[in-house]
Amino acid sequence: MELQNFFISNFITFTTPYSGIGSQFRFFNRKWASFTAMWLKFSTSAAGAPVLVTACNPKTCPYSINVVNLQGMDNFLHTVAGFIASNSLLQQQQPVIATLSGGADSVALLMVLSRLGYKVIAAHCNFHLRGEESMRDERFVRALCSQHHIALHVKDFDVQACMRQRGISAEMACRDLRYEWFEALRCDTASQAIAVAHHRDDNIETFMLNALRGTGIAGLTGMHPRNGHIVRPLLCVTRSDIEQFLNQNSQDYVTDSTNLQNDVKRNKLRNVVLPCLYQQFPGAEDTLAHTIGNTRDCNELYRELVAQSRTQLCVAQQGGFDISIDGLRGYRNTLMLLFEILKPQGFKHEQCCDIVQLITGHAGVGKTFLSSTHKLVVGRKRLEVMSLVDTDAKFYPIDLSHGTINEPLKIRIEQFTSTGKAGITAVDGKKSIALDAQVLKCNKIVLRHWQEGDRFSPFGLRGTKLVSDLFTDMKLSEREKKTTWLLVADGTILWVVGYRSSSHYSVGKESESYVTLTLCP
Template identity: 45%
Template sequence: MKAKEFEQKVAAFVSDQAMFSPDDNVLVALSGGADSVALLRFLLSQRVRCVAAHCNFHLRGEESNRDERFVGRLCEQLGVPLRIRHFDVGTFRHDNGMSDEMACRALRYRWFAELLETDNCSVVAVAHHRDDNVETFFLNALRGTGLAGLAGMRAVHEKVVRPLLCATRGEVLEYLHELGQEYVTDSTNRENHFLRNRLRNVVLPVLESEFPDAFERLTDTMDRVADGRALYEELVNHMEREARVKTSQGVIRYSLAVLRQMKNCGTLLFELLREYGFNREQCEAVFGASVGSVFLSSTKALFVGREYIEIQDKDVEQESEIFVDFDAGFPRPWLQVERPEVPFSPSLVDGHATIALSAGVKACKRVVLRRWRRGDRLSPYGMRGSKLVSDLFVDAKLSAADKKAVWLLEADGLVLWVLGLRASRHYAVAPGSTGYVLLRYCRSSR
């Protein structure tokens, strides 16, 4: 393929994928290898305004510095602005528990995002070609993947574009040869202890020799999978709109009945919640879990109710118990402790958010606020016997998330108050009494 034919082929692909407009500035990831050099030369042939970005990860000793010197000379010759950054991959990898490959990728794209802003570029162009995409397909399949992995790399994904995805490795090398353009070679590409290198150097050449059109057929397959994935995402988005219920800020609620309309409801839930850190096994288990069950990700809590599931931030109030000293006051803004001097009148309390306790409660050895536990019982004021706190929740129609947020006041093993719901008859205050304690629960301060 002649250089002009290569440029026409790639230009048509760029136009078809609407990667960028003629007036855009394009950030070019430039390693100095054949692929990235071919990408830069192609973009310049189309009169695209380019800014080159080179990462020096210092993982290959002098070879890393050689690459930096090469791209410096190349950009000077071509009149292209060059940005260079040096990275401490070892420290970043250790701090974030990543492999070298993943650490380099994270550092690279984080820096690219900065450069897009500072250099006023619309997109970053990376030099993956068709053969890279086939390698990625096999890597993902061998490691285990879903539709996204089998669809291969996207030509356009957010602000990342891949103009050479329509070209083969052979076409890229031929293009550089036609131009008489030099490039550098990464010596680690020949080391077959890396899985990708074994695929590239050992497995795929055999596949291509036995099935000469294998790469072309695999590319067609990835295109069809990508189409299926797009349809799948449309369905997921539609079901998300159908199942989601309006709630208060910070809480996400989905109707279990709507989710269960789908045969693969666990998979649907996983697609809805994967961004919050929930895994597939958790999402499958939700539909067999009992009411009140809780599933946790690194940042979110999922509560299973009778009709809904709710997702919210993990409770920032980490204490399971808070000790109460009535004489010292209470160290939380959402519970006020008062010691009125006026004789008690029932009009001072409502039995739900405001209660009164007789002076005798101060003699209790252990008074705590704690979270509700299954089996907790309350002896409600004005009633004989006791009642399960969970029955109070049912009466109040609390969601699973609301139940987990409820505090109980306990004194020497007796539940005196379910905050915001009901007070017990223990330590009740007679009209006209003095020395009592008045407690106010301020929901708005929670």
């Protein structure tokens, strides 16, 4: 009954009544604001004590977690074990890196994971920024891991050198250095994850900082239980819970004196603002944590709906995609949808505002917007998004003596020895052309894309013409221009493939032989 009462106090409801050892039930996690449906099954250990043996998500395949003796386990361990299970953070079989600074949070994380039976590898960073205090922390974690027979890796860092090399602040340098090392250590030790000690209070601070700086819905979801190989098993407990757990287990820890200084925004929020807020609004911690959970659920739904809209509006193209303008106009919040679609390509909110103004006013055809990696061109019916990196910038050497070209285009080549009285084989000068066989004597024949400034001599016309002017006459879109191929012999354009042949190497009465090139579907 004590076991049942614990789960009832932490979860909304049982779908199958608890009936003792061997019973299986479904629950929804209320305390952690995570509504993932899970199954827990109870059995007995060799000594007859109840143990948690399996947990699985009904929508996926079952997975195993650590066999944990529930009898005599305090609520803190119960809570963390359940949080790990409900969020599929860790498995029993592989080791896990536990980041260990020596502070209360990281010491509690190390102790919990060890008590739950995981194979823990501790990782400590010494940035040498706090003099003797940094060395004190290292001595403490070495003694702690030795006492509990836990493998420990320690890394010394030159933060000042990193700041100079990368041009970043000390805070960013420390962050980059430690996470780069943690990931390298994870790979070297074949560990399943890197466990960090962020707890519920940290999550509330992140939520508040993002809200005060200004953010969208994603910024209000706080820190997530998992982010790639980074896992946060303690997000379900508070700093007070952690200190109580350590006190009950007579486990000491060290304190970073810089955490007590209010010269950075997070410390000021933690030490000044939030205590005042909690004093004026009792229960605000639980309310804020619940709000973060609700916002995370809303964001998941939001992302799903955006993905559905993206599928409906966007058509994949070579080197990018097109967005239907008429389709965009059909949404009430065109701006936010466009921003969500273009954000991964590096476009800013302000640029999206300008784009929406143009398409709303049915104007701006040809207007170009640039991000660091992509170009967007406003067309008549679509927005064309293209990578700035030309994946087909190379030249493709062509041998016109072969029967077929297969890359980058499929072009059929035929050779004829005489024009004859009937004249040359019919060609249209667009999809198919004829060239005097003298072209075979050229040193270098290639297919390449159009480049700014390209000129050619159109067949049937005097003089030369910019290829870009031909594109304008043909009313080609920016993407069509970018993906058009040119056949070039020793630097002279012979064919704007699919659109126009040049007058060079044209077949005449004096031609003894010729070749035809036909663009295949």
